[in-house]
Amino acid sequence: KNLKKHFPIKGGILSRTIGHVKAVDDISFNIKKGETLGLVGESGCGKSTTGKMLMRLLEPTAGEAYFEDQDVFKFKRKNLKNYRRKVQMIFQDPFSSLQPRATVEDMLGEILKYHGMAKDSTEVRSRVIELMEMVGLSSYHIGRYPHEFSGGQRQRIGIARALSLEPEMIICDEPVSALDVSIQSQIINLLKRLQQELELTYLFIAHDLSVVQHISDRVGVMYLGKIMELTSVDELFDNPLHPYTRSLLEAIPTPDPDATTVRAVVKGDVPSASNPPSGCVFHTRCPESHERCSQQKPSFNKVKADHYVYCHLYE
Numbered sequence: 574k575n576l577k578k579h580f581p582i583k584g585g586i587l588s589r590t591i592g593h594v595k596a597v598d599d600i601s602f603n604i605k606k607g608e609t610l611g612l613v614g615e616s617g618c619g620k621s622t623t624g625k626m627l628m629r630l631l632e633p634t635a636g637e638a639y640f641e642d643q644d645v646f647k648f649k650r651k652n653l654k655n656y657r658r659k660v661q662m663i664f665q666d667p668f669s670s671l672q673p674r675a676t677v678e679d680m681l682g683e684i685l686k687y688h689g690m691a692k693d694s695t696e697v698r699s700r701v702i703e704l705m706e707m708v709g710l711s712s713y714h715i716g717r718y719p720h721e722f723s724g725g726q727r728q729r730i731g732i733a734r735a736l737s738l739e740p741e742m743i744i745c746d747e748p749v750s751a752l753d754v755s756i757q758s759q760i761i762n763l764l765k766r767l768q769q770e771l772e773l774t775y776l777f778i779a780h781d782l783s784v785v786q787h788i789s790d791r792v793g794v795m796y797l798g799k800i801m802e803l804t805s806v807d808e809l810f811d812n813p814l815h816p817y818t819r820s821l822l823e824a825i826p827t828p829d830p831d832a833t834t835v836r837a838v839v840k841g842d843v844p845s846a847s848n849p850p851s852g853c854v855f856h857t858r859c860p861e862s863h864e865r866c867s868q869q870k871p872s873f874n875k876v877k878a879d880h881y882v883y884c885h886l887y888e
């Protein structure tokens with residue numbers, strides 16, 4: 574609720590704060606139990622920063638977050654440890670997030686023991702084998718090191734690690750962006766199956782709309798620290814309202830080889846988050862920008878049930 578992260582920019586010989594990067598600038602959304610909320614946008618739009626704040630890896634500048642009616646940003650010690658068991662994260666680059674000198678069994682065993690989920694090596698081993706099987710690997714893999722696995726297998730281990738503490742929610746930060754397209758769909762199908770079997774809730778972050786389309790129930794489209802549009806995945810694809818969402822959808826290549834229309838792509842570069850445009854942050858690139866857009870910030874308009882649009886056209 575009204576979540577913000579403004580990073581100070583230091584400058585001058587006294588290293589004073591001379592400005593702020595508005596990485597996340599006042600966004601509000603909810604995630605329903607058991608669903609997948611996709612967060613999509615170009616790099617630097619604030620999606621990972623949002624995920625890290627919800628994980629308590631970054632302190633928010635302002636805002637609140639509630640998990641099971643409890644204020645996440647106020648958790649200390651025991652409650653924080655408990656929260657960090659219930660909410661796990663999967664990262665983009667599974668290699669950098671795996672310890673290179675630990676076998677799969679050592680790595681998962683350490684986590685299981687720290688959280689009291691396995692008391693001795695026998696329990697560790699059987700749980701690690703169980704986890705490997707859940708992600709499509711086997712007991713054959715438990716004594717191996719991260720570099721012995723392919724990218725897709727490493728992401729499976731990243732998922733096994735996230736599952737090891739029996740979480741209720743997983744924040745997936747671009748989990749398939751570094752993988753080949755054929756492997757991407759395997760990992761997405763795995764995540765979907767696990768969600769059904771284990772009744773998981775996902776926040777799924779990606780820069781690619783076609784990736785979030787396959788896994789999300791609802792989608793939030795982010796641009797320069799703000800959510801531009803938030804609605805169900807079907808509504809977003811059938812009835813996109815925000816000019817930015819429309820440009821993103823038009824930029825998805827069609828599989829039709831006879832299509833001759835040149836598709837509109839958002840013109841220009843994303844402006845700097847340290848000096849975002851006045852009024853609507855999208856006005857410098859918006860094909861429908863009008864006079865008011867550079868002067869006045871739009872509000873997050875509820876257009877219909879479960880469909881929100883940040884744009885003057887829908888006030």
Ligand code: SF4
Pocket residue numbers: 815816817853854855856857859860861862863866871883884885886
């Ligand atoms: Fe475009 Fe104006 Fe709507 Fe912003 S408020 S998206 S600039 S039409």
Ligand code: MG
Pocket residue numbers: 617620621622747
């Ligand atoms: Mg990111």
